[in-house]
Amino acid sequence: MRIGVLGTGNMAEALAAHWVRAGHNVVVGGRDVRKAERLATRLGGSAKPAGLRAAAEFGQVVLAALPFGVGASVVRELRAPLHGKVLIDCSNPIGPGFQLLTQSGLSAARQLAAAAPGTHVVKGFNLCHEDVWRMSPPVFDGRPLAVPVCGDDETALALVHQLVRHAGCEPVAGGGLERAGLLEATAALFIGLWVGEGADAQAIAPPLAYAAGPRDVEPGVA
Numbered sequence: 001m002r003i004g005v006l007g008t009g010n011m012a013e014a015l016a017a018h019w020v021r022a023g024h025n026v027v028v029g030g031r032d033v034r035k036a037e038r039l040a041t042r043l044g045g046s047a048k049p050a051g052l053r054a055a056a057e058f059g060q061v062v063l064a065a066l067p068f069g070v071g072a073s074v075v076r077e078l079r080a081p082l083h084g085k086v087l088i089d090c091s092n093p094i095g096p097g098f099q100l101l102t103q104s105g106l107s108a109a110r111q112l113a114a115a116a117p118g119t120h121v122v123k124g125f126n127l128c129h130e131d132v133w134r135m136s137p138p139v140f141d142g143r144p145l146a147v148p149v150c151g152d153d154e155t156a157l158a159l160v161h162q163l164v165r166h167a168g169c170e171p172v173a174g175g176g177l178e179r180a181g182l183l184e185a186t187a188a189l190f191i192g193l194w195v196g197e198g199a200d201a202q203a204i205a206p207p208l209a210y211a212a213g214p215r216d217v218e219p220g221v222a
Contacts, residue, residue, distance in 0.1 A: 137168020
């Protein structure tokens with residue numbers, strides 16, 4: 001698969017490393033081509049550096065590893081080469097005090113979709129710190145990390161699910177792109193619990209067998 005990466009930061013490096021190892025052809029794009037060159041060198045394998053437009057033109061799938069507030073403007077500039085392609089948004093619109101910055105408007109993912117109509121935006125890879133994505137693979141207590149993914153196009157979702165598996169994780173169908181805001185809100189909650197409170201966010205959810213209540217209770221019996 002041809003993958004374009006928009007950005008040269010930690011998330012770009014962590015995710016692209018999995019896909020290079022999996023044998024995909026990766027082009028790293030940055031406004032500063034020297035940073036793209038350094039990242040491509042660290043990634044090795046098939047990775048090549050380029051500008052943002054060249055990365056967007058190259059990829060069948062394009063990762064937008066860009067900070068919230070920057071992503072929409074970059075994608076708007078690249079709407080022509082992105083048209084008809086799969087665009088993965090891994091950003092989190094989180095501000096001071098772990099507050100969600102999109103409470104009164106569109107999610108970050110839907111802002112990208114509005115900036116580049118005709119692009120198949122998929123939300124994913126936003127719930128973990130970049131150091132988790134650097135793990136090869138991210139497996140905890142023998143269980144691969146589950147990655148919720150939201151999007152509206154079935155072909156786009158199938159490609160992203162494949163890339164999730166090539167990162168050593170298991171994809172979870174999160175619904176349509178209208179649910180991307182729920183993923184972003186979950187990230188704000190979890191980061192606030194992990195960083196702000198030092199709490200184990202994983203412990204707030206019961207095992208699946210108990211998620212809807214005990215299954216051995218007879219109907220009508222409290």
